[in-house]
Amino acid sequence: MRAIDQSLVDQVWREITTCPPGRQEDEARRFLEGQPHVAAFCQAITKEFDPAVQKAALGLAFLLFKILEASLRAPFPPVARHRIQEAYEATTEWLEQWEGADPRIFLRSVQGGGEFPQPNLIQYLLTSFYGGDPESVDYDQEVKASLFLLLKTLSDTVDVGESEQA
Numbered sequence: 001m002r003a004i005d006q007s008l009v010d011q012v013w014r015e016i017t018t019c020p021p022g023r024q025e026d027e028a029r030r031f032l033e034g035q036p037h038v039a040a041f042c043q044a045i046t047k048e049f050d051p052a053v054q055k056a057a058l059g060l061a062f063l064l065f066k067i068l069e070a071s072l073r074a075p076f077p078p079v080a081r082h083r084i085q086e087a088y089e090a091t092t093e094w095l096e097q098w099e100g101a102d103p104r105i106f107l108r109s110v111q112g113g114g115e116f117p118q119p120n121l122i123q124y125l126l127t128s129f130y131g132g133d134p135e136s137v138d139y140d141q142e143v144k145a146s147l148f149l150l151l152k153t154l155s156d157t158v159d160v161g162e163s164e165q166a
Contacts, residue, residue, distance in 0.1 A: 001071055001072055001073070002070065002071050002073065003071070004067060004068075004071050004121060006124060008067060008070055008071060009067055009121065009124055009125070009128075011070070012063065012066045012067050012070050013063065013128065015066075016062075016063065016066060027062075027066075028058075028062055031061075031062045031065060031066075032058070034075070034078060035061075035065060035076075035078060035079055036078075037078070037079055037080065037081040037084055038061050038065070038079055038084065038154065039058065039061070040081075041061075041084050041088070041150070041153070041154070042054070042057040042058045042061050042150060043057075043058075045057060045146055045149060045150045045153075046146060046150075049143060049146070053143050053146075053147075056129065056147070057146070057147060057150055060125060060129060060147060060150065060151060061150065061154060063125065064125065064151065064154055064155070067121075068158060076158070079157055079158065083157050084153065084154075084157050086157075087153045087154070087156040087157040088153045090156060091149060091152050091153045091156060095149070121155070122148065122151045122152060122155060125151060126144065126147060126148065126151070129147070
């Protein structure tokens with residue numbers, strides 16, 4: 001297994017963005033077919049947003065799983081619905097401690113580690129998605145929070161933190 005670090009994320013990002021459009025669509029379709037519960041979760045988390053945000057959520061999930069597969073050097077097995085539900089419930093409980101907190105303090109707090117598994121991966125993916133600083137006031141806080149929730153839940157679902165220590 002290869003460690004998930006910035007160079008692996010960058011490598012996977014380059015591979016995805018430089019492959020021909022037909023291949024991108026085929027890989028995305030295989031991802032959606034192979035991870036139907038992940039796709040359904042992405043849609044549920046972003047159903048209140050416009051189609052661009054919904055597509056971004058699926059794209060971030062696709063990127064996360066491509067990174068996992070590159071790390072494992074093998075296809076990632078299908079994720080069960082109950083695993084996603086358990087991780088989502090744990091994430092919402094974890095978020096309760098931050099209720100009422102300034103979002104900027106929250107983002108700074110989770111970037112440094114502690115109890116949060118792979119904060120640097122999630123922050124790096126969000127930073128890449130936003131093309132810069134995810135704390136910028138130019139970005140919709142509700143969309144950022146939903147994408148953060150999505151990535152944290154999926155990371156917990158597949159135990160990214162635990163597999164990194166293994």
